[in-house]
Amino acid sequence: MPEPLLELQNVTKVFGGGLLSTSKPIVALDDYSLIIDDIPARITPIAGESGSGKTTLANLVLGYLSPTSGRILYRGVDLNAMNSQQRLAYRREVQAVFQDPYEVYNPFYRVQHVFDMVVRNFRLGLNQQERRDRIEEALNLVGLRGEEILEKYPHQLSGGQRQRVMVARAYMLRPRLIVADEPVSAVDASLRAMILDIMLNLRDEHHISFLYITHDLSTAYQIGDDMHVLFQGTTVEKGDTAGIIDNPKHPYVQQLIGSIPVPDPEIKWDTNIHLPSEEEMRAKYARGCRFYPRCPSAMDVCRQERPPLFHVDEDHETACFLYDTVVAE
Amino acid sequence: MSADLAVGSALDIPTDRRKVLEVDRLRVQYETPRGSVKAVDDVSFYLKEQENLGLVGESGCGKTTTAMAILQMVQSPGRIVGGQVRINGKELVGISEGELRKYRWSELSLIPQGAMNSLNPVIRIKEQMADALLAHRPMNRKELKAWILKRFNDVGLPERVYNMYPHELSGGMKQRVCIAMSILLNPSVIIADEPTSALDVVVQRVVAQTIMEVKERLGVSMIMIGHDMGLQAQMVDRVAVMYAGHLVEIGPVKNMFKSPLHPYTQLLIEAIPSIAEKKPLKVSEGLTHDLRHTPKGCIFQFRCPYVHDTCKEITPSLEYVAPDHFVACHRVSS
Numbered sequence: 001m002p003e004p005l006l007e008l009q010n011v012t013k014v015f016g017g018g019l020l021s022t023s024k025p026i027v028a029l030d031d032y033s034l035i036i037d038d039i040p041a042r043i044t045p046i047a048g049e050s051g052s053g054k055t056t057l058a059n060l061v062l063g064y065l066s067p068t069s070g071r072i073l074y075r076g077v078d079l080n081a082m083n084s085q086q087r088l089a090y091r092r093e094v095q096a097v098f099q100d101p102y103e104v105y106n107p108f109y110r111v112q113h114v115f116d117m118v119v120r121n122f123r124l125g126l127n128q129q130e131r132r133d134r135i136e137e138a139l140n141l142v143g144l145r146g147e148e149i150l151e152k153y154p155h156q157l158s159g160g161q162r163q164r165v166m167v168a169r170a171y172m173l174r175p176r177l178i179v180a181d182e183p184v185s186a187v188d189a190s191l192r193a194m195i196l197d198i199m200l201n202l203r204d205e206h207h208i209s210f211l212y213i214t215h216d217l218s219t220a221y222q223i224g225d226d227m228h229v230l231f232q233g234t235t236v237e238k239g240d241t242a243g244i245i246d247n248p249k250h251p252y253v254q255q256l257i258g259s260i261p262v263p264d265p266e267i268k269w270d271t272n273i274h275l276p277s278e279e280e281m282r283a284k285y286a287r288g289c290r291f292y293p294r295c296p297s298a299m300d301v302c303r304q305e306r307p308p309l310f311h312v313d314e315d316h317e318t319a320c321f322l323y324d325t326v327v328a329e
Numbered sequence: 330m331s332a333d334l335a336v337g338s339a340l341d342i343p344t345d346r347r348k349v350l351e352v353d354r355l356r357v358q359y360e361t362p363r364g365s366v367k368a369v370d371d372v373s374f375y376l377k378e379q380e381n382l383g384l385v386g387e388s389g390c391g392k393t394t395t396a397m398a399i400l401q402m403v404q405s406p407g408r409i410v411g412g413q414v415r416i417n418g419k420e421l422v423g424i425s426e427g428e429l430r431k432y433r434w435s436e437l438s439l440i441p442q443g444a445m446n447s448l449n450p451v452i453r454i455k456e457q458m459a460d461a462l463l464a465h466r467p468m469n470r471k472e473l474k475a476w477i478l479k480r481f482n483d484v485g486l487p488e489r490v491y492n493m494y495p496h497e498l499s500g501g502m503k504q505r506v507c508i509a510m511s512i513l514l515n516p517s518v519i520i521a522d523e524p525t526s527a528l529d530v531v532v533q534r535v536v537a538q539t540i541m542e543v544k545e546r547l548g549v550s551m552i553m554i555g556h557d558m559g560l561q562a563q564m565v566d567r568v569a570v571m572y573a574g575h576l577v578e579i580g581p582v583k584n585m586f587k588s589p590l591h592p593y594t595q596l597l598i599e600a601i602p603s604i605a606e607k608k609p610l611k612v613s614e615g616l617t618h619d620l621r622h623t624p625k626g627c628i629f630q631f632r633c634p635y636v637h638d639t640c641k642e643i644t645p646s647l648e649y650v651a652p653d654h655f656v657a658c659h660r661v662s663s
Contacts, residue, residue, distance in 0.1 A: 049529035159388065188387035189556055189600050215529065218559075218602035245604050259534040261559030263601040265582045269534065269563060 003076050005038040005176055005209060006061065006094075011070035013056050013233075028056040030233040031070070036177065036211065038075075041203045043210040045220035045241060048230035049256075054213045057230075058181045061211060062096055092122055095170035099182035101162035105154035112150040114169050122173060138168040142198050160191035167198055171206070178202070181213045196223050217260060221245050226315070229253050232290040235309065239316035249318040252291045289321070297322060340375055342649055349550045350376040350399070350518050355412035357391075357398045364621040368394040368407060370574040370628075373647060374655075376518065381544060381551045383565035383582070385558065385597065389620075391574040392554045393442065396520045399552075400439055401429055417517060434461050438511040440504075442522040442554075447507065448495040454506055455491045458513060465514055480509040483546065484539050501532040505539060512543055519544075522554045537564060558601045562586060567653060570594045573620060575628045576647060580654035590656045592633045627659070635660055 011032045017025025032053070036044055048054045059065045060072060063079055072079045074090050082090060098104055105114070115135045119126060126134060136146045142164040154162060163183060170178050180199070184192040200223055202208040214220055220227055224241035229250070237250045248254045261269075289295070289302040301321050309317040310324055340351055357369035369391045376382050384392045397403050399414050401421055414421045416436055421429070441447040449457055458477050462468070468476070478488055484505045495503060504524065511519050524540060525533040541564060544551055553565055561568055562582060569579040570593060578591040589595045624630060627640040637659075645657045656662075 049531065189558065189597070189602075191387070192602065193600055216602070217530075218604045221604045222602055222607060242607070255531055257604070259530045260604060261534070261537075261557065261563045262605075263559040263562045263586070263598075263603065265562045265586050269538070 002038060004035045004073075005075065006034070006036040006211075007073040007076075008032060008034040008057075008060075009071045009073065011060060011067045011072060013053075013060060013065060014068045027233055029053040029060070029067075032057070032233065032235065034228065036209055038176070038209075039207070041207040041209045042225040043199060043203055043212050043223050045212045045214055045224035045227040046230060047214055047217055047220055047227060049215055051232065052230040053233040054215075054230055055181060056233075058096070058179050058211065058213050061179055062094065063090070088122075092173050093176040095173060095175040095178045097163070097166050097170055097178060097180045097183045100186050101159055101166060102154075102186070104166060105162065107154055109153075110150065111152055111154065111157070111165060114165065115150070115172065118169055118172055134172060135168075138172045139165075141171055141201070142168045143194065144168065158191075159187050160194060163187055163195055164198065167195070167202075171202065171208075175208055177209045177211065179211045179213070182215070183212075184219060185214070185216060192219065199223055217245060217257060229256070234290060234306075235319060236291065237316075237318040238309070239313070243313065243316050247313075247316075249312050249316070249323060250291075250320045251295050251297055251322075253318075255294075255296075289319075340373055344375070344377055344653065346377040346379070348375040349378050349380075349417060350552075351413075351415045352395075352399060353413040353415070355395065355398055355414065356410045357394050357403055357407055358410050359407045361406065361621070366620045367574050367623055368620070369398060370623070372412075372571075372574075372576045374569055374576060374579050376550050376552060377653075379544075379548050379550055380567065381553060381565045382579075383561040383568040384552055384554045384571065385556060385561060385568060386571035387556070390571045392571055393522055395571070396439075396522055396552065396554055400433070400437060400520060402439075430464070434516065435465050435514040436516050437518050437520070438514070438516040440507050440511045440519060440521040440524045443527060448503060450495050452494075453491075454493055454495065454498075458506075458510055461510060462513055477509075477513075480513055483512065483543055484509045499532075500528055501536055504528065504536050508536075508540060508543060512547060512549070515547060516549065518550050518552070520552045520554070523556070524553065525560065526555070526557075533560070540564070558586075558597065570597065573623070573628045575657065577629065577658070578656045579647075580651070580656070584651065584654055590650065590661050591629075591658050592635055592660075593629050596632075627657075 011029055012027065013029040015026045015028055036042065046054050046057060056065065060067055066080060074094070077086055079090070119131055139146050139149060144161065144164055149157070149161070149165065157165070184195050187195060196219060199210055203210065212220065212224065220241055227238065227241040227244055228235050229237045229244065231252050237244055237248065237253045244253065245257060248257050287306060288304055289307050292298050292302045295302065299321060307319045307321050309319050311317055312323050340353055352372060352374050355369055355372045356367070358365040359368055372395060384395065386392050394403065394407065398409050403409060409422055412422065416432065421432065455477060459473055462473060462476060474491070477491065481488065481490060486502065486505050486509060490498065490502065490506065498506065521540065525536050528536060537560065555561055565582055567580060568582050568585045570577050570591065572593050578589065578594045585594060586598060589598050626642050627633070627645055630636045630640045633640065639659050645659045645662065647655045647657045648662045650656055650661060
């Protein structure tokens with residue numbers, strides 16, 4: 001088997017709970033594992049609501065945080081054990097596109113500066129002409145032209161343009177993996193399609209994989225390959241994106257998908273849902289399933305044990321005892 | 330419909346229900362050192378009794394500015410440069426701040442954008458609500474508490490919230506507090522500016538349901554600003570589409586989703602991401618002109634696939650096409 005591009009092995013990240021801290025530690029990511037293959041390039045959506053740990057995951061993969069326990073391997077090398085050469089390669093090959101295209105620019109510099117910084121920091125060693133060509137190529141890829149963008153200041157660009165410049169910047173480094181943290185949620189609906197289209201193009205034509213972090217299942221559905229759905233730091237369901245969305249198994253994922261407003265006035269939400277009070281939701285069950293307090297089909301076993309992932313279909317797993325053949329009998 | 334009817338005629342057409350709110354040729358400009366930006370340009374529409382009207386469009390199209398102009402809360406450097414806003418027949422534009430205060434909360438209320446950040450963090454919920462209430466209706470402490478708790482009950486908030494500070498509440502609960510505040514004095518119109526954005530889908534659904542229930546029970550009319558077309562489809566009776574400060578189409582929600590008339594509405598509907606089918610992504614450019622220099626003719630001409638010579642010369646006016654359905658496009662009116 002070929003070596004995976006990125007591998008997370010039982011990664012746990014705990015915030016707080018230090019020696020002097022009075023508040024309880026927060027487990028943002030709990031015994032989480034993920035594999036992204038090198039070839040073929042894939043778009044892996046990581047879906048979940050706020051607090052599910054998806055941004056923590058992005059920060060871990062980008063090396064901004066280190067795991068409390070577990071290992072993150074890039075091409076088989078632990079991020080914490082890389083030598084400087086490996087680290088530089090990793091920094092170049094794993095790029096990020098963030099949620100808010102308004103906050104990632106320094107408002108005092110022209111757009112050209114973004115690209116100059118890339119060339120300088122990664123010592124691409126290009127001469128003037130090569131540099132210009134490389135920038136132009138990257139911009140063309142995202143449907144922009146250098147002459148209309150580079151001399152402008154960030155505030156003169158639209159949100160869609162800014163986000164595309166960020167993708168172009170990432171592409172210039174010829175990355176293998178782009179961690180895209182909600183890249184389209186701050187962009188207007190009519191412009192989202194363009195960014196998503198660029199992501200598909202990068203995957204198919206340039207073999208760049210994406211870790212696509214989102215709360216929006218409809219965009220994941222349009223471009224995703226293998227999806228992970230997170231709930232409070234654990235994977236509740238994973239597998240083929242379309243398979244999960246068309247036929248969700250976990251009660252949480254069912255509720256999540258049932259809550260997406262259908263863009264058709266003829267199809268209204270059928271039932272009212274009810275959430276338990278805050279206290280009940282926050283009550284942590286030290287053992288057992290984290291969805292227990294909200295689950296409509298909770299069983300006794302759910303309070304006793306943490307459900308592992310059960311196979312429900314080919315390329316479709318879910319962490320719910322409803323699908324445990326032993327319990328079901 | 331003949332073309333010689335005056336602009337703004339949209340308001341004169343009789344409707345099946347009473348018009349609670351009428352916006353008549355409203356114009357708002359932001360003054361900048363390099364010319365004024367026409368944020369809202371000649372916008373006319375009405376809101377019927379118990380109707381829920383959605384107001385959609387991309388960011389910067391003027392939806393929030395329109396709402397603020399209706400509330401007479403346009404912030405400097407913006408100002409209303411023309412037009413009228415009437416609530417239950419009473420004119421709001423140009424009246425004094427003292428007069429306005431009588432209408433705010435009691436006739437016209439707002440659920441602000443990012444409601445989670447609109448509560449004062451150092452004041453208890455009960456005091457924030459009492460402020461608005463006492464300004465309109467002097468009452469003793471006991472009556473006050475009963476009044477507020479009744480509103481809590483309407484939106485499904487537990488009583489203990491009464492004594493809490495905003496930071497003790499989740500996003501969904503803060504949003505409910507804002508909804509409870511908006512219905513405190515039983516207004517005839519509520520303007521909700523993206524009331525569920527920044528909430529998780531499940532919470533969003535619960536809050537949306539709360540808004541719908543409250544609206545039904547109180548018989549209030551609503552304007553719901555948003556960009557999530559799915560949510561609009563679920564919640565509103567009619568949809569108004571704005572583009573670059575212009576109202577380009579307004580009509581019953583079913584017509585708008587099934588057979589949109591304006592090319593921009595068509596674009597918006599096609600761009601809705603779906604979880605029912607994988608479809609080829611519809612790629613389009615954003616706003617293409619500087620709002621300081623609006624082109625002659627139709628505002629949508631640079632992005633319109635059907636543009637022809639008339640569009641570059643004459644601005645199409647909002648014309649009647651069916652009951653409660655109006656569109657500003659030469660293709661439709663010719």
